[in-house]
Amino acid sequence: MVVVVALVSVVVGSVLFHLLSPWWWPPIASNWGYIDATLIITFWITGIVFATVVLFMAYCVWRFRHRPGRTAEFDPENRRLETGLTVVTALGVAAMLAPGLIVWKHFVTVPDDAATVEVFAQQWSWSFRMPGADGRLGTADLRLLDSGNPLGLNPYDRFAQDDVIVEAADLHLPVGRPVKMVLRSVDVLHDFYVPEFRAKMDLVPGMVTYFWFTPTRTGEFEILCAELCGIGHAVMRGYVQIQEEADFQAWLQGQQTFAQLRESSSAGP
Incomplete structure (x- = not known):
């Protein structure tokens, strides 16, 4: 239970730190909005993955803890799980890349009067x-x-x-x-x-x-x-x-x- 509490605390503390952090730089230039929006999208996507993985680890530590008489089960392949993880990973990567490509185009498209x-x-x-x-x-x-x-x-x-x-x-x-x-x-x-x-x-x-x-x-x-x-x-x-x-x-x-x-x-x- 100590390990489970520690893992859950890491997730909760990370989310609170992101939401309550006082260390965001103040906006002083025109590109702050779309740069920050891209960072926030990346934070939330990677944050959800991080929280899901760590909470799943905490669940496994609790659910499959040692008990007298319990034996391990060997299941090396799970096609449904592998397909689902591949699709979710691809969607997550695409969701992070797409805003970056749009922002990059704006970042290097210089106004004529600059x-x-x-x-x-x-x-x-x-x-x-x-x-x-x-x-x-x-x-x-x-x-x-x-x-x-x-x-x-x-x-x-x-x-x-x-x-x-x-x-x-x-x-x-x-x-x-x-x-x-x-x-x-x-x-x-x-x-x-x-x-x-x-x-x-x-x-x-x-x-x-x-x-x-x-x-x-x-x-x-x-x-x-x-x-x-x-x-x-x-x-x-x-x-x-x-x-x-x-x-x-x-x-x-x-x-x-x-x-x-x-x-x-x-x-x-």
Whole structure:
């Protein structure tokens, strides 16, 4: 009976913890609703399976406990049970996959009016790039990286000259404006993650990945690397500041462009 009570307590405690947990992140971006809905669907499906299996174990421990004179019965196959479990498992997996596919399509279908911000990851810091007055990012190549060109921008691309460079510092974004996050890594696998955004995406060397969202609340929120990327992984952090439009523009005007960065680098000490 001790084992039975322990198993039932695990199920009841797990359900109560899920329902009463105070540790849900607050919604601060447009994609929080459908991401949370997908997570809740997954929680309930896996939770029902977990509760069913554990309660069945508790029933078996109680129902088939040792009694004098009782012998075991060997029944290696049960076609009806196997068919039922296969069908139920297939339906459960499909119910978890279908919402994820719908959410993924929305996650990567960027609105036409979205601004573009490039996230640049390297061991162990975050840097960022934004379009300048021309409204578009110039081309870049990691083979062009050097001390005067920390993001590998093409110095011969006229669209790159006014690109705003935010090197190893906080990212600022305006509230209420959709933004496409374009992700690059210079060295190893990283993962850009802001928990309150309900958004994360791997940065894969040699690839460009992306996602989009619309910030819906001002404030300061921590950027984490959610992929083990070396000995300094734990300190690869930053902050994103969500600001009103006027405050964001004031910050943006104080940042240096690629042309200014090259000029200051070539001038030397």
